Structures are given as structure tokens and as C-alpha cells.
Amino acid sequence: MSAIRYEHIKTCKQSGARLGRIHTPHGVIDTPIFMPVGTQATVKSMTPEELKEINAKIILSNTYHLYMRPGHELVEKAGGLHKFMNWDRAILTDSGGFQVFSLGPLRKITEEGVEFRSHLDGSKHFISPEKAIEIENALGADIIMAFDECAPYPASRDYVKNSLERTTRWAKRCKDAHKYPDRQGLFGIVQGGMYKDLREQSAYEIMELDFPGYAVGGLSVGEPKPLMYEVLEYTTPLLPKDKPRYLMGVGSPDALIEGVIRGIDMFDCVLPTRIARNGTAMTSHGKVVVRNAKYAEDFLPLDPECSCYTCRNYSRAYIRHLVKANEILGARLITYHNLYFLLKLMENVRQAIREDRLLDFRREFFTKYGYEL
């Protein structure tokens, strides 16, 4: 019995987008959903209670970072990641593969796994598919990801083909190593770069292993957005209808809507939290770079149409002051708003699917947001 079950509710007649629910050991998640990222066992600047206030149902944490610090054994001793960080809703952990491959000259890939040096202290480490799953088992997230190789963009056909075939072999090893399939759902990852036939090859090979969910990996790695949408258009239809589909590393409002229209159920991205700490808010009328001088005497909220805690209580002028003065509260208030904004957007997207009008919603949203279709 799998830890994760997808329940399909309906398909938008106008767009083909899916409305559903993911059942996890830590609650039910309405999809499509955006997952805030808590890299180091904390969604930067937020408490779990605040995440609940903005209706977050699942967050993502990074295996590589937790393996490095504080170490997965410590987290296991603490009773697992949920207990360690005081979060009793669902968690997804990535496999660490993406981070390890991003280390560039610091890492060496073999069939067995990846050897690399820590970004913290330069110490030498080796992560194999078995090791990645051992770490993810210790962390104890509800959804865990297979250890894959994410090809860069651009990459040659040969490189991508080798890489996806290794990803398949590694996916099999991950499945075999997984100790708790009834408590943690292991998702497979489809690779194949920007090559249609390779995406097909990867999808069929990965699906053959029968995972309770599938991610589309290797996108949002620097390619133009239209190309990402094109790859999604031919990749998601290959995936089974009764399993959740996760597009990794995507979190701009336009890409979330476009992804949903192309059949995606789950997204994650550091974007909303990262730009918040830099003084930028996502609003219904586009980005507001609140640290800019033009907001110095602007006593409107970040987004006059938003009803979040930040927008109900604070002005752009005050938040700008906090950001300029390097005050923690500035990062807190904008992070809170940005995550609220994206989770509210996904709620509106779900409502539009329910009403068979997601394409209309997209047009309305983009017009206001100031984004060209």
C-alpha cells in the first residue's frame, strides 16, 4: 500500500488542467499546489504557524543541505524532519541530486554515484542512489524523490541520452533501496532534456518502475520559457492520469499557470522567498521592488488587492524602511506576502478549473499582472 494516493476530481473543459487531491500520511493536499521551499528545515523567516495561516499544505526541504548540516542522523534522532522542525503537515524532500550536480568542478559522476566536496567545509562525500534514499528515509518526508541526473541546458543528444538512461538505472536502485514505501511515497523523475523522443524514452522507462508519482525534471534550468512549455506539452500526456505530476523548480506566477494548463499538479521554487529577502514583492499588478526610492512615501500596502497579514497592517514606506535598514521584519513581511500571493493564486487556479474557465482566468490574470501572452 503506497503512502501517496492521487485522487482526480475533474478536468477543466476549457484548458485540460487537472483538479485533484493528494492523500499523504500528513494530510490531504488540494492540487494544483505550490510548495514553499524550506531548504534547511525552515521556510526562510517563517514559523510553521504562519505557513498554516497562509494555508500551506506541503513544503519542500533539501536533502543535500540537511545531509551536510545538521546531518540526517541527527534529524532521525530528533524523531524525523516533521518533529525536528515542528511541522505536522506534509513534506517533500528532493534527492540532493540537483544540488550535487550544481557543484560543477567539485563533483565527479560515475555509474555508482557522485563524489563531491562539501560547499561548507570542502570535506569529501559520496552519494549513490542507495545513500540518497538512506538519507531521505532518515529524514522521513511524506514524498521523497529518486536520485537522478539532471542534464544542463543546452546539452547534446548523446549526453542527455546517457544521462537519462543512468537516471533510469538509478531510479530502479532507489526503489530497491527504499525501506518505507508504506510511509514515504517515492517519486520517479522523467529526464530527457529538450528532446521529444528522449522524453518519451525516459517516461516509459520510469513509468515501468511504477512509482506513486512522477516529476518532470531537467526543466527550468536556463532554457527559454516557451521551450519549457513545449517540452511539457509532449511530456505530461505520457504520464499516468492516476498519479500526481510534479514540475520541479518552477514558481513564477506565469509559469505556474502555464504549467497547470499543461497538466502539472505540483510546483516548488525558492523564487518567492528569495526575492522577498531582496526587497521584491509579487503582486496582482506585477513585481513591486519596494526598496526603490519611488516607494519611500508610498503608504499603500504592497498589494492593495491582497488581504494578507502584511498588506492589512503595513505600508510600502514602512517595509521599504525595514529593507533598507536590513531589518529581519522586512524579510518576514515580504516573504509572508509572496507565499500568500502564490498560494492564493493556486487557490484561484483551482477555482477556475472547477468552473471550466482556466484560460479566461489566465487572460484576466496576465492582463492585470502586465504580462504578454
Added chain:
Amino acid sequence: MSAIRYEHIKTCKQSGARLGRIHTPHGVIDTPIFMPVGTQATVKSMTPEELKEINAKIILSNTYHLYMRPGHELVEKAGGLHKFMNWDRAILTDSGGFQVFSLGPLRKITEEGVEFRSHLDGSKHFISPEKAIEIENALGADIIMAFDECAPYPASRDYVKNSLERTTRWAKRCKDAHKYPDRQGLFGIVQGGMYKDLREQSAYEIMELDFPGYAVGGLSVGEPKPLMYEVLEYTTPLLPKDKPRYLMGVGSPDALIEGVIRGIDMFDCVLPTRIARNGTAMTSHGKVVVRNAKYAEDFLPLDPECSCYTCRNYSRAYIRHLVKANEILGARLITYHNLYFLLKLMENVRQAIREDRLLDFRREFFTKYGYEL
């Protein structure tokens, strides 16, 4: 009619400490009280709601910093400091004098006022008693402080005498410049260094100006604690019984208790918030430097006897991880605990006064805290 009124409730039969209430335009404050410091119009890392959760009734903000950034005119345009920062309880602003005098070679003192260069951009500024009050009037705090000269420690008798006499002349100018005595209570500051006769001279000169409250300034500037207590012992008895007494810049648990025993009603200090951001918690058993390795696998709360949000939900091991990983939540959780701890301590102090047993309480507290009497 003064904006500030002190109501004396009782005197502890065992210690002579005072229990009272300060009535302000933004609520009633039970004294003795500790005031969290919100230098830049924010108590670092805390929301106003969190300050209310831990029962803060009054906070302090710094005139010098707000004058520099974002500027008092902006705060006035925003509707005053309360509205700007979303805090509807009482606020006290210092005069900026202490910060300006701390600039050392960057400043020049004359009878008219102080010329100095900004710590932010080196720009030239001049603050006179009139200017300080103009800024404090614009900020709109409930209690505002006179612009004084705080002598360093050690300082010669001549230096201190000149300085306290100028402080008296400046106090008179502050009183004359104050535009809203019915909305903001202006407190006078007693100087006089570590010289008993000069403290007496200063107290009588300042009291002659009849302020609604008095601060003991020029302490906690580097002198040994026993010397500070000695100065308090001969200074506070000089002050009127029907006005609040404020000891500036004191916030260690032992000095709070000792100050109350010597007749002080109000305290402020950056200590609890500053050491929090550095990974140190104040607990009933003394300081816990949670970033130390010995807490790596310690799953107890910061203070097992504390019932604050942090201690109810998080372990030392988790908080240590956050601090080591430079996560904002680490600073938040420890700041929350430290302020809760000090405000709870003051609540316990008030209860001990009510029960005429503050000396017993001091002994019990210090024994547990690991502090020599």
C-alpha cells in the same frame, strides 16, 4: 495636564521596591517594567502581535536612528511612529543624545548643541535640544526624553560637573521647545557620574523643572555593577515618589532585580535581543549559548521551565541548527524567548513586591541562575 501619570500601588516591606502603574495615552503599564528596544521602528525580528503575546506594554525606539533613516518627517507623514510601525501600545523615544555622544571623533559639542557626521553616509548634522524635541514631537512617542549629555566613565569631577550643568540648561530648553505636553510626557534625566554631590546637584536642578518622570542617566556606561548600585542607592531616594523612575540601558536579569530593589520602575536594554541574534538564550539557570557544540543533540527546550512559544515547540538542537545555518527563524525564536523571559521575570518581581518578599525572590532567583550575591 500631563500625558503621563504615575500611580503608586505599594512599597515592598522587605526591600523598599515600588509597585505601580504608569498611565499613558496608549495604555496602562504595570511597573517595574522592562521595555524591549526597537531601535529602527521594529523590535528586531518581532511583530507587534508577538510583542503583545509576550505581554510587552511599552517599547523603546531610538530618535537618532529614526532621524537618520527613514527621517522623522516621513514618520510624521505616516501618522506617527505608532501607525508607521503598527504598534498601538506605548512607546518611549530616547533623545538621540547617547548615540550622538558615542560617535566620538565624529562629533563636536557646544553650548548650542552637537555637530556630528552620520554613521550611514558621513553627512553633517546638528542636533540641539530644540531639534531633538522637534524630532521627538514628530515621532509622537508617549514618553520622550530630554536631550542630555551623558558623561563617559571614568570622567573627572570637573568634566562631569560641566556636563551635568549643561544637561540642566538643555533640559530647560527641551521643556520650552516641547509642543505637545498633553500628548507626550517629557522626562528629565539626572546626570552627575559617580559623584554623590553632583548627583544631588543634578537631581535638584532637574526636579526644579518639574517633569512627569525622571531617568537616571550616565550609568551602565562601563562602570562596575557595585558602583552602579551604589550610585542608585543615593540617587533614587532624591527623586519624587509620585513620578516614574527610569534606569537607562540596563537589562541583565541581576541588574534588573537590583535596580528594582533600589527604587527603579523602568528599564530598557538591547541585551536580550542582541545576544539572541548571536545564539545566546537567557534562562532560569543562566545563559545557554545554544550555538555551542554541546547542544548539538540536546532535545530539551532552551529553558525547560519556560512556557513560551519557543520552549513549547522547539529543541536546543533545532535552534542550534538554525543559528549555525544563519537562518532568520533562529534569531526569531531566541529573541522571542529572551524577551518573554525578561518580561516574565518582571512579572514575578511585581508579584514578589505585592507579597513583600522581593529579597527572598532575589535569593531564590540568583541561586538557580547561578549568580553570586
